[in-house]
Amino acid sequence: MMLRYFFLGAAGIAILSFLFAAWLYRFIKQLPASNETIASIGALIRDGANTFLKKEYFVLAKFAGAACLLIFLFLPTPVWRGSVINNLSMSLAYLAGTCISALAGKIGIFAATTANIKTAESAQTGIRNSFLAGFRGGAVMGLAVVGASLLGTVLVYAITRDGTALLGFSFGASSLALFAKAGGGIFTKTADISADLTGKVELGIPEDDPRNPAVIADNVGDNVGDVAGMGADLFDSHVASMAAALVLATALDASANRKINVIMVICYAALGLLSSLIGVGLARMNKNDNPTAALNFSTYVTTGIFCLLTAVATYLFDFEWRIWGASIIGLFVGVIIGIASDYFTNDLRKPVHLVAKASSAGPAFTILSGISYGFFSILPSMTGIAFSALIAYKLCEPLGSGYAMFGIAMAAVGMLSIVGMIISNDAYGPIVDNARGLAEMGNLGDDILRVTDELDSAGNTVKAVTKGFAIGAAGLTVIALLGAFLSEVNTAAAEHGLPGIDGFDIMNPSVFFGLLIGAAVPAIFSAMLMLGVDRNAQRMVDEIHRQFREIEGLSEGKPGVVPEYERCIEIATAGALRELVPAGLAAIAATIAVGFIGGVNAIGGFLTGNIVSGLLLALFMSNAGGLWDNAKKYIEAGAHGGKGSETHKAAVVGDTVGDPFKDTAGPSINTQITVVSLIASLLSVFFLLYSIF
Amino acid sequence: MMLRYFFLGAAGIAILSFLFAAWLYRFIKQLPASNETIASIGALIRDGANTFLKKEYFVLAKFAGAACLLIFLFLPTPVWRGSVINNLSMSLAYLAGTCISALAGKIGIFAATTANIKTAESAQTGIRNSFLAGFRGGAVMGLAVVGASLLGTVLVYAITRDGTALLGFSFGASSLALFAKAGGGIFTKTADISADLTGKVELGIPEDDPRNPAVIADNVGDNVGDVAGMGADLFDSHVASMAAALVLATALDASANRKINVIMVICYAALGLLSSLIGVGLARMNKNDNPTAALNFSTYVTTGIFCLLTAVATYLFDFEWRIWGASIIGLFVGVIIGIASDYFTNDLRKPVHLVAKASSAGPAFTILSGISYGFFSILPSMTGIAFSALIAYKLCEPLGSGYAMFGIAMAAVGMLSIVGMIISNDAYGPIVDNARGLAEMGNLGDDILRVTDELDSAGNTVKAVTKGFAIGAAGLTVIALLGAFLSEVNTAAAEHGLPGIDGFDIMNPSVFFGLLIGAAVPAIFSAMLMLGVDRNAQRMVDEIHRQFREIEGLSEGKPGVVPEYERCIEIATAGALRELVPAGLAAIAATIAVGFIGGVNAIGGFLTGNIVSGLLLALFMSNAGGLWDNAKKYIEAGAHGGKGSETHKAAVVGDTVGDPFKDTAGPSINTQITVVSLIASLLSVFFLLYSIF
Secondary structure, rough: OHHHHHHHHHHHHHHHHHHHHHHHHHHHOHHHHHHHHHHHHHHHHHHHHHHHHHHHHHHHHHHHHHHHHHHHOOOOOOOOOHHHHHHHHHHHHHHHHHHHHHHHHHHHHHHHHHHHHHHHHHHHHOHHHHHHHHHHHHHHHHEEEHHHHHEEOOOOOOOHHHHHHHHHHHHHHHHHHHHHHHHHHHHHHHHHHHHHHHHHHOOOOOOOOOOOOHHHHHHHHHHHHHHHHHHHHHHHHHHHHHHHHHHHHHHHHHHHOOOHHHHHHHHHHHHHHHHHHHHHHOHHHOOOOOHHHHHHHHHHHHHHHHHHHHHHHHHHOOOOOOHHHHHHHHHHHHHHHHHHHHHHHHHOOHHHHHHHHHHHHOOHHHHHHHHHHHHHHHHHHHHHHHHHHHHHHHHHHHHHOHHHHHHHHHHHHHHHOOOHHHHHHHHHHHHHHHHEEEEEEEEOOOOHHHHHHHHHHHHHHHHHHHHHHHHHHHHHHHHHHHHHHHHHHHHHHHOOOOOOOOOOOOOOHHHHEEEEEEHHEEEEEOOHHHHHHHHHHHHHHHHHHHHHOOOOOOOOOOOOOOOHHHHHHHHHHHHHHHHHHHHHHHHHHHHHHHHHHHHHHHHHHHHHHHHHHHHHHHHHHHHHHHHHHHHHHHHOOEEEEOOHHHHHHHHHHHHHHHHHHHHHHHHHHHHHHHHHHHHHHHHHHHHOOOOOO | OOHHHHHHHHHHHHHHHHHHHHHHHHHOOOOOOHHHHHHHHHHHHHHHHHHHHHHHHHHHHHHHHHHHHHHHHHHOOOOOOOOOHHHHHHHHHHHHHHHHHHHHHHHHHHHHHHHHHHHHHHHHHHHHHHHHHHHHHHHHHHHHHHHHHHHHHHHHHHHHHHHHHHHHHHHHHHHHHHHHHHHHHHHHHHHHHHHHHHHHHOOOOOOOOOOOOHHHHHHHHHHHHHHHHHHHHHHHHHHHHHHHHHHHHHHHHHHHOHHHHHHHHHHHHHHHHHHHHHHHHHOOOOOOOHHHHHHHHHHHHHHHHHHHHHHHHHHOOOOOOHHHHHEEEEEEEHHHHHHHHHHHHHHOOHHHHHHHHHHHHHHHHHHHHHHHHHHHHHHHHHHHHHHHHHHHHHHHHHHHHOOHHHHHHHHHHHHOOOOHHHHHHHHHHHHHHHHHHHHHHOOOOHHHHHHHHHHHHHHHHHHHHHHHHHHHHHHHHHHHHOOOOOHHHHHHHHHOOOOOOOEEOOHHHHHHHHHHHHHHHHHHHHHHHHHHHHHHHHHHHHHHHHHHHOOOOOOOOOOOOOOOOHHHHHHHEEEEHHHHHHHHHHHHHHHHHHHHHHHHHHHHHHHHHHHHHHHHHHHHHHHHHHHHHHHHHHHHOOOOHHHOOOOHHHHHHHHHHHHHHHHHHHEEEEEEHHHHHHHHHHHHHHHHHHHOO
16 A cells, blocks of 8 residues: 555545535625625624734734744754754744644635625525525635645645654644634633623613624624634644644554554545535535534534445555544544533523523522533543543554554544534534624514524534534543653653653652643633633723713614724724733743653643643533523523523623633633643653753 | 550640640630520520531431441451451441541530630620630630541551551541531531522621521531531541551551651651640730731741651651651641632732622623632642642652652641641631621620621631641642552552552553543532532522511511521521432542442542542632632722622622532532542452453
8 A cells, every 4th residue: 555645635635625615615605695784794894803813813923933933943853953954844844734724714714704694695585595604604614624634734744754743733733723712712702791791781782783882893703713713723633633643653653664554544534524525515404404403414424424434444445443443432422522512501401491590599590500510511521531532542452552542542533533514513603693693783684583593593502512522622632642742752762862651650749740730720721811801801891881972872873873893893802912822821831841840751740630620621611601601592582581580680690701611711721732732742852851850 | 666655645645635625615614604695596506506417417327337337348358258357447447437527526516606605705805805715616626626636546556557447547537527528518508698698688688687597507507517517627637648648657667677657657746736736825816916817826836836846856766857858848838828828818919809890890700700810729729739749759759669658648747737726727717707696696786796807807818728728738638648549559469469550650541531530520529519509598598588478577677576597407407418418429439430440540540630620629619719708898898889889799699609619519629539539548459359441
């Protein structure tokens, strides 16, 4: 078997997915649009999102430039000691990772800010057309992102044939994702909370009312937070899972002088994208369908196709069936985590009803019960990840030394195989959310609003599922990265004539030291992001109050009077840019400090503590946030006194707390744990050679 | 050196502390009391607390009886295989642990429900006398509990000379503490939340107003939750720290055929109690002192005396100075954790002010900012524990194999050496809180209320500090218990001709599996307790509404009309008893399940995950709860609009959320991690022999 054919095949599938994404974009583009109000508001949203992205990327370019320089100087070995070519290729790989990640966000925004308008207008011709516009808008990003990550990974690996360079590529992707997710998350929740507080709570005007100066910023936020941010996040996890698997596969293949494991990783990743292509192509609402069912159906189809295609490939190319089993287990657990997240956040299920009921005793009980069910919600996911890692390991252990950890890495690859479909589903959410806002502001009438509301509600349910999935995928990936870190340490140790290490013993005090500090990091990181939202929202609320005070006729809704939407967008942008850097840098600085204090053992503990507490907090925050959001919606639909009741007010408090939980801190933790794992691997040689203890 | 002399010396100091406690009780008893209302309400509180304890102990006796039988049948080896004597002594040691723990709670309640009356009445003769009554009331329990734990530990060890029997004794103490802390915590917060919601919020009557049917239950709750529960908790940590150190010392001494390490443990523990005795004796308010300063001063005195006495002993008896260093580091870190908790919860500091300020934007911001600072607050404590464990280990490592872990155990012993003083400070809190209630209900007038308010405020500050201390102590103790577990596993392995294990490698999938599940347990445990409070408070609120509706003249305060206080006490009692068992059993069941699934490696990971996430959540919940409480008090003192403002209402929501955080779930996690660690050690042989993976 020639590895090169598989490179070409994977690249072919990636290009196919670009073509399909382009076709989908053309499909959306040709949909009719006639309402001028919608067009002009849509343009405002698009401009706001692009302005934010431009400013954000400008800040990040400085960071990436500095990191690129440092990488060139120091990685994989200090440039004055090793080869310039190696360092150059490492820094170029890093740069490629950041650029593709940025491009992915840009494409997502590009498609989403067209699709939102078309979804709103298509709603006039029925829910099935409207659904198709929303879903295909999301799929443009889904397919473009996953195509790019596959193509990028294959190219970097084909050129360098080196796992470490791939880690550099992956680090580029995830360092950008870290800041993009945090920045977008702060932007979106600043706008959302401020709009709700001043509009819904203080003035009693509906959501998306055009009088509210923050309403455009809120819609921009959906795009920059949920489209660009989530795209960057899943791009990062996808690359990291492939990188971890390829590092381990390269080591395994080198010792046996063959290439089958590398081929398997690339083949499976390519088949995952192919399955997503088919799944996306098949997604539509049939008669009597609801949109949630349509989204779920295409996810299950993708899953089934992946199982089938990989089984065929395993048979044809003589891959190990045990490793196939590990991948399928990973995929299966991803689905279980999704179902568990759905249970805890779906408004047809008990937890949402109980939190809604508890709200009748006041906001304190909304919070207490939401936190409690949020805590419960981590159990199925943590158990699922624990069992999948254990089973994948035990399944592949008989294949020989090193295969056990490779099994875990392939479980992560399996879980992330359907990521194209997942991103498409996820981006559907903010698009239909935007469409709802446009329908409201464009005065399309109650019938149309009912259609967009139904699409939006499906978006919320699916968002909780994809978030759980993203967290689980990051979890498995970083376990595999822990294996990659160990492998990097041992390679470095062999090069420097030092003894290697077998693992990280908890009874070693350096490991335990790292464990405790690593566990604290996600909490500190989340706290910094949440306080960022807090501070930023206070600034924006002040600005909204000012506008209502100073712009005559605004609060009464005098025709022709429009608020200064741009000011709110500017505040959200400036605040997000100011707040996004410290949290990410703190996590990176903690990793480096622990490495130089306690050495590679401390880092092993640090990564473990970081994974464990990161998973715990990310699952808790995402699910509790989703739960509060839907409890509020459940009450708004008429339960426990409905809109305007005291119970509803209590639920709104829960929702406001949940907003930065689920859309800022929770999902950013994924990226934080990936970034930290990659840094550790990249700097392993320094931690090995220079540490205090 | 004869070990026996040290046994006698330690027993002597324990008996001295009983005598001193008895003298303190006499001192309180002879203080004048004349107000009949206070006497009758005081009697109600005392009866309520005793009734609860009686019912709680009845439930726990059944549990303890069953556990005792199981221990007799299976531990240390199945009775049909090993020796009946060993199993009998193990089950008796367990029983002794439970009985002393129960007795400690009983004595605490006994002293506290006398001291509360005397503190209220002494306030009429000045704050200094009143302080002395409150502090000495708490010290009765402090000295009795620590005397009992020292005496019990020495007796069990002197009789059996066996570390495993000591683990049985410790398990008895902590299994009772687990349920006592959970039960008391549910009781107290049920009553507190219900009283606040119906009294302060709905009716606008002051705290401790005698019209409120829940007011007596609230005061009973302070006693059963904060006095009996906290006493049981620290008793348990103290015993566990000594047990872990003695298990390791016995193993070290056996290999060298000497007794110096065992002697050192006993000597240090005894000197800790002696230091606390002196510290308690010296505690008083001098002129111009405030009560917080007085409490802190005596803690620092105790710390200083302990350093001095142990240095003298180390010199005289030729102990290792490195181990002395480890103990002092533990003590020092305990103080740092206390200071950090104080910073995040003290109303003179920035976090409380910022949360109060955020509350002006509504309750959602109270919650978000409180959660954020709660997350921040874990950093100094986690870092402190991490560094102290690392330094203690490195300091003692040169002494030879096994000494490093012993160093960590001695750091825990050092930290807990001043526990007598800590419990005294802690029990002072609920006593002066009660005294404030009695002064209000006994109509002693505003001047007296000002005195009791000042004492109460000091109690709140000190409570946060002691809670942080208790969590830190449990953290270090369970790290040492992890060492004890490893030692037990290897002993068992040697007996069964199996290979021993060196440690727990994170890269071993069984360890990682355990790690993830272990980390989930404290979250689930907390959620169950919080939902227990939630459900129970809803029942009690219904009852209070019924009384206000049905008892004529109650809400208007018609003279002679009294509410049915007993009904509320009964509801709190019944609910607490119903809710306390499932959470504890779930934690125990998870341990056993993981042990039989993944074996000793999985348990090593499980304990580690449990410690890490337990510390994280316990610190977060305790500190966030204290922060919200004091932010509310800070606003009540006049900031941001003061009492009755919207800001105040938002702060009350924070306080209500914080109540079960800081007084139910947070501090119960300590005990949960200790219980789980002890069970793991006790069942190690079964996990070694019978497991699936």
